[in-house]
Amino acid sequence: MNERLPVSVVIVNYNAMGWLWQSVASVIDIVNEVIVVDNASNDQSMNELTQWAEKHNAMPRLMTQLLPKNVGFAAGCNAGFHVATQPFVLFLNPDCRLAPDAISLLINALDLELTPGRKVGMVGGRLLNLDGTEQAGGRRLIPTPWRSLVNMSGLSRLTRYFPSLFADFNLHKQPVPEKPIAVEAISGACMLMRSEQLRNMGGWDEGYFLHCEDLDLCMQYCLAGYDIGFVPTALAHHAKGISSAPVPYFVEKHKHQGMVRFYKKFFRDQHSWLLFVVICGAIHLRLALIRLKYVLG
Secondary structure (H helix, E strand, C coil), rough: CCCCEEEEEEEECCCCCCCCCHHHCCCCCCEEEEEEEEECCCCCCHHHHHHHHHHCHHHHHHEEECCCCCCCHHHHHHHHHHHHCCCCCEEECCCCEECCCCHHHHHHHHHCCCCCCCCCCEEEEECCCCCCCCCCCCCCCCHHHHHHHHHHCCCHHHCCCCCCCCCCCEEECCCCCCCEEEEEEECEEEEEEEEEHHHHHHHCCCCCCCHHHHHHHHHHHCCCCCCEEEEEEEEEEEECCCCCCCHHHHHHHHHHHHHHHHHHHHHHCCCHHHHHHHHHHHHHHHHHHHHHHHHHC
């Protein structure tokens, strides 16, 4: 058997029964350490994982943390990272299965120079839907206030005519590059970095409960002078939304709250107050319409 990689895989679980053990199974024989943080799940996902781990003798490399309440994704990531011991850390969603060579490809990409004079700070793989098509979010632009307005208003349909003005921040519809490239943001579903650098960055911002915390971390790395790498050959099948499907409005509420926090944190002083008010107003209006939709059935 090949030597295991010096990586701590941190998986934050919430009701991912049927998928959590598959996520762990895809990495447990490849890395030195897997840490599963359970955000007070009320399903049998952790029991299912324990049964699988005992059957496959995976317990020596598997650590579990059972949190007394759901503290959110960012705080869950920090909880796992605080006990991680390896020089690299990979944050992986519980509904995400990695190809056998994905982690080694990600580690190798950290040593590349994707932009002259800049070091790579974090890397992510190509997220695939279960049908094999590329999933949105694995490679993207930072959703600035203008880009978000373009996306919410439908103006992104004009991208092919005015690509620099009406660009969509999701890049998955563009041709897949042949080699790793620098992008503005990747997804927290599959995100690898050096542990020491993340400690220096202060970890994840726990002011986010769910959604936008990965964009925040990408933004922090970019502002610190690091490149964000997208590795097209590092494949990850992602059954997106497994944990959030039973509580769609709860997820939407925190997603929209995260967007407002993200814009206030990074863009309040960079754009006119009018644009900022319009964007925040549009976010709240969109959430209100979503709530009305659920109320009316």
